[in-house]
Structures are given as structure tokens and as C-alpha cells.
Amino acid sequence: MKIALISPKAPFVSSNPEFTRFYESSPILESYRKNWSGLGLGLPVVAALTPDHHECVIIDENIEQINFDEKYDLVGITAMTAQSIRAYEIAAVFRSKGIPVVIGGIHATVLPKEAMEHADAVVEGEAEYLWPQLLLDFQKGQMKRRYKSERLVNLEESPIPRYGLLKDKDYKVIWLQTSRGCPHDCEFCASSRVFGAKYRHKSVGQVVKEVKELLRYNTNVHIGFSDDNLFVNRKYAKELLREFKKLNFRWACQSDISVARDDELLELMRESGCFMVFIGFEGITEKNLGSVSQWKRKQLVNYPQYIEKIQSHGVGIIGSFILGFDGEDESSFEKVRTFIIDNKLYACQFFIMTPFPGTALRSRMEREGRILDKPWSEYTIGNVCIKPTHMTPERLQQGFLEMFKGIYNEEIYKQNVKHFLDIEIALRRRKKKSASVIIKEDCLSENSP
Numbered sequence: 001m002k003i004a005l006i007s008p009k010a011p012f013v014s015s016n017p018e019f020t021r022f023y024e025s026s027p028i029l030e031s032y033r034k035n036w037s038g039l040g041l042g043l044p045v046v047a048a049l050t051p052d053h054h055e056c057v058i059i060d061e062n063i064e065q066i067n068f069d070e071k072y073d074l075v076g077i078t079a080m081t082a083q084s085i086r087a088y089e090i091a092a093v094f095r096s097k098g099i100p101v102v103i104g105g106i107h108a109t110v111l112p113k114e115a116m117e118h119a120d121a122v123v124e125g126e127a128e129y130l131w132p133q134l135l136l137d138f139q140k141g142q143m144k145r146r147y148k149s150e151r152l153v154n155l156e157e158s159p160i161p162r163y164g165l166l167k168d169k170d171y172k173v174i175w176l177q178t179s180r181g182c183p184h185d186c187e188f189c190a191s192s193r194v195f196g197a198k199y200r201h202k203s204v205g206q207v208v209k210e211v212k213e214l215l216r217y218n219t220n221v222h223i224g225f226s227d228d229n230l231f232v233n234r235k236y237a238k239e240l241l242r243e244f245k246k247l248n249f250r251w252a253c254q255s256d257i258s259v260a261r262d263d264e265l266l267e268l269m270r271e272s273g274c275f276m277v278f279i280g281f282e283g284i285t286e287k288n289l290g291s292v293s294q295w296k297r298k299q300l301v302n303y304p305q306y307i308e309k310i311q312s313h314g315v316g317i318i319g320s321f322i323l324g325f326d327g328e329d330e331s332s333f334e335k336v337r338t339f340i341i342d343n344k345l346y347a348c349q350f351f352i353m354t355p356f357p358g359t360a361l362r363s364r365m366e367r368e369g370r371i372l373d374k375p376w377s378e379y380t381i382g383n384v385c386i387k388p389t390h391m392t393p394e395r396l397q398q399g400f401l402e403m404f405k406g407i408y409n410e411e412i413y414k415q416n417v418k419h420f421l422d423i424e425i426a427l428r429r430r431k432k433k434s435a436s437v438i439i440k441e442d443c444l445s446e447n448s449p
Contacts, residue, residue: 001073001139002055005043008079008086009061014382019401028408032347038173041226042078042105042127044161049131058165061086068093074138077119078105081356081379088118095120100143102134107376109194110358116145125149125194126180128158152195155180155202160210167217173252174214175226178207178240182228186282186292188322190358191228199232208243215249222275225253231265238265244272252276257299260306266313270427276346277310280320284339288325307343314427316346316420323400324353329390333399337406344419350403351381352396 012020023029039060047056059066075094079087084107091101104123108115115122121143123130130147137143166174179201182192202210214223230253231237244251250273257279259265269277281303282296283289289297299306310317321336340348355362355371356379365371370387378385382400384393391399406412 001135002057002071003050003074003076004057004059004070004072005046005076005078006059006066006090007039007043007061008077008083008090010080010083010086011377011380012382013380014397014400015378015380016383016397016401019382019404022401022405026408028410028413034172038171038175038224039166039169040078041161041175041177043076044163044165045158046076046078046104046127046131047162047165048159049127050135051132054135056162056165058162060169061090063169066090068097072099074100074102074135076102076104079103079107080105081107081376083107084115084376086377091118100138106190106194107357110190112146112148121145121147123147126153128153152198152200153180155200156206158202160206160213163210163214163217171218171221173222173224174218175224176207176210176214177226178202178230179227179232183232184293184295185360187364188292188353188356188359188361190356193358201233201236204236204239204243207240208247211244211247211249215247223249223251225251227254229255231255231259234262234265238268241265241268241272241274247273249273250275252278254278254280256280256296257303257306257310260302260309266310266315269315270313274315276316276318278318278320278349282320282322283325284321284336287327288322291325292322303339304343307345311344311346311420312423312426314423319345319348320351321348321403322351322353323403324384324386324388324396326389328388330395330399333402333406337403340407341412341415344416346416346420348407350400352384352400354379354381354383354385 013023014020023033039058043058047058050056072094075091077087077090087103091103094101100120101118102121102123103115103119104127108122109124112122112124121134122145123134124147126149129151130149134143134147161176163174179199180195181197181199182189182195183197183199185192185197211223214221245268252275255277259269259277282292284300284303286297286300289300307317319340321340323333323336325332353361355365362371365386372385372387372393374383374385384397387393388396
């Protein structure tokens with residue numbers, strides 16, 4: 001068979017034309033636009049689950065066009081919520097040509113009945129135990145309408161994603177995953193509901209093989225680890241980073257702020273090539289953080305010293321902040337901006353509180369009658385889809401733009417460049433001094449009686 005695996009084009013982060021003009025024209029955001037991209041791991045994993053005697057192609061509509069005249073035997077589509085409308089449009093075209101379509105991904109997992117209206121089959125949850133069976137059923141002419149994961153995948157049974165199918169796509173970042181599951185049940189997130197609250201990880205050897213396979217196709221690419229938290233299991237993480245030191249590559253990941261409490265881990269992060277860590281601060285008040293996670297609320301008092309500690313090791317922090325918490329008013333924007341500047345975060349990302357399907361937040365907002373009538377294509381985290389409590393939706397939307405302008409400007413950029421240059425100089429001096437001490441100790445040892 002010839003199988004097409006498709007990632008639909010995603011809407012731009014905000015439908016506000018003023019934001020679009022700023023984002024696309026800002027020279028300071030140039031690096032962000034180029035590097036914070038790439039394809040999710042779902043399709044390369046599905047391709048790896050497909051037997052070799054089938055031909056598989058991956059099409060990322062964000063960087064290439066779909067040839068609807070190509071003769072495929074089967075089309076598989078994965079989509080997040082913002083991509084779902086486009087996913088249904090793509091499915092309709094192929095189905096009109098008599099080509100069966102399967103839809104999976106997080107949106108189909110939390111809203112399978114909706115997805116079933118647009119596809120011949122829907123895959124709910126992780127693909128490892130479902131896709132091979134679906135292909136066998138399809139070849140027998142017995143494909144079911146719905147395939148649902150009944151148990152969590154043992155990740156040591158997950159195949160190496162087919163990174164070779166991405167080699168001609170010129171991504172600046174390619175994603176790799178070591179674990180799934182999240183013990184934190186944040187109100188706005190569906191991760192633990194889809195992948196479970198239990199933390200599962202691949203073996204160290206398995207991850208090393210994946211990194212080597214990826215680098216075999218592109219030695220210049222940065223690797224991004226898509227795990228919700230790469231460092232949940234510290235013993236495992238340290239073993240992994242010791243292996244990374246041998247491979248000589250640059251990488252970024254996601255974590256929580258508690259990595260600041262582990263000096264050995266911070267040293268290993270820098271030595272193994274970590275240049276950036278994405279941390280979800282979410283809010284800067286106890287009330288806001290308490291509505292997200294009691295664990296995060298307890299960390300608030302340590303945020304400044306922990307930020308300084310992590311970045312002093314040469315690992316920049318991209319801080320993530322949610323705008324539109326209940327109880328926030330217009331003054332909240334400036335408070336968050338001041339926090340970011342005072343703590344000299346390397347970069348930051350803002351999200352408008354969004355009631356994604358499958359989350360506890362959406363259930364609560366539905367009960368309160370606060371969800372605005374917006375299409376799924378507006379669910380990009382840069383559009384207001386709820387009624388805030390202490391400002392209008394229009395003011396929250398404008399505040400989102402103001403936050404980007406207030407942080408990504410020349411004055412703040414120059415301050416950041418100087419701050420991180422000073423950190424780098426200090427680290428190099430420390431390394432040089434350390435090397436000098438080692439040489440002296442060796443000389444003393446050699447000349448001692």
C-alpha cells in the first residue's frame with residue numbers, strides 16, 4: 001500500500017492582524033520564528049509502526065503542499081484542536097476521491113464522536129498498539145470505525161521514529177521524546193488525561209539510539225525533547241545526560257522549576273549540550289497558581305532565586321505565562337512584564353487561558369457559561385475564547401499583544417544579551433581556573449616523593 005501521513009496547516013498564533021504584523025516584522029523574534037518549529041512525533045512514530053513493505057510518506061502542510069491527485073491507498077491525519085477544521089477539510093477531499101481516511105491525535109482522542117463524522121476510522125490515544133492492528137484490518141476489508149487504547153504503552157516497545165522521512169524538510173528543530181505521562185493534573189491541560197498520570201520512560205539505550213539515528217540525517221539540527229518534564233526521574237535523567245555528553249549535540253527541553261535544587265543535574269545539562277529549558281511558570285500570584293497546581297503555588301516564593309540559579313549555569317529559560325486567570329485585571333499585564341524583566345528571563349512565551357476540549361478548565365467554563373462561540377481554529381492560545389472575570393475579551397486580546405511588545409523590544413533585548421554574555425564569560429573563567437587547578441595538582445602528584 002501507499003500511505004500518506006499528514007499534519008494539517010495550523011492557524012497562525014493569533015487572528016489579531018495587529019499582532020500578526022508585529023510578530024512577522026520584529027527582528028528580535030526572527031530566531032524564535034525560525035527555531036521554535038518542527039513536526040510533532042506522532043507521524044514519524046506511526047510511520048515506524050508501518051511494515052516496510054508499505055510505502056509511507058509524511059506531509060507537513062505547514063511547509064509543503066498536499067497533492068490531492070496523488071493515488072494513495074490510505075490517508076492518516078493527526079491534528080491538535082486548532083488544526084482540526086483543516087484536518088476535516090483534507091479528509092473530505094480524499095474521501096470524495098474514494099480514499100479512506102483515518103484521523104488521530106489529541107483532538108480526536110478527546111472528541112472521537114466529532115472526528116468520526118469526518119473520517120472512516122478514528123484512533124483514540126497512543127498509536128503503538130492500535131496502528132498495526134488497524135492496517136491488518138484494513139487489508140482484510142474489516143477496518144473498524146473506532147480504535148481505542150485500552151492500556152498505556154510500554155515505551156520500551158515503542159519503535160525508533162522514522163526520522164529519515166524528515167531529512168529533506170529543513171527543520172531547525174526536530175523533536176524527540178523520552179517519556180509520557182504527567183503527575184500534575186493542571187486544570188488547563190489534557191496531557192494527564194490522554195497519557196495518564198503515571199510517568200513512563202524509554203530506556204537510556206533506546207533514547208541514545210534515537211538521538212544517533214536523528215543525527216545521522218542532520219548533524220546541524222537542534223533536538224527538542226517534547227516530554228512534559230524531562231527530569232521527573234532524576235536518577236534516569238542524569239544517566240541519560242551522561243550519555244548525551246558523548247554525542248556532542250545541542251538540545252532544549254521542558255521541565256519544572258525544581259531542577260534548580262540539583263547542582264549536579266544543572267552541571268550535566270550544560271555539559272551535555274542543553275542551551276534552553278522551557279518552564280511553565282503560568283502565573284506570579286498564589287491565587288492564580290493555586291488554581292493551576294498546589295505544587296506550583298508552593299514554588300512561587302523560590303522563583304527568583306531558582307531562575308538565577310538555572311541561568312547561572314548557562315542554560316537559558318523560556319518562561320511560559322498564562323494571561324486571563326480569573327480575578328486578573330488590566331494591571332496584571334504590567335506585573336507579569338516586571339517579573340520577567342526583573343528576573344532576566346532569556347525569553348518568554350504567553351498563552352491566553354484557553355478551554356481546550358478534554359480539560360477540567362473547559363468543563364468548569366461550560367458550567368459557568370463563559371465559553372465564547374469560536375471555531376476550533378481560534379484555539380491557538382493566542383485568541384480569547386472565554387469571558388474573563390475582570391476585563392472584556394477585547395482588552396485581554398490587546399493585553400496579549402502588549403506583552404509581546406513589552407518584552408520583545410530593543411531595550412530589553414540589549415539588556416538580555418549583556419546579561420547572558422556576562423554569564424558566559426563567568427563560566428569560561430571558572431572552567432579555565434578549574435583546568436588550571438587540575439594541571440597544578442597533576443604536577444604536584446608527578447613530582448611528589
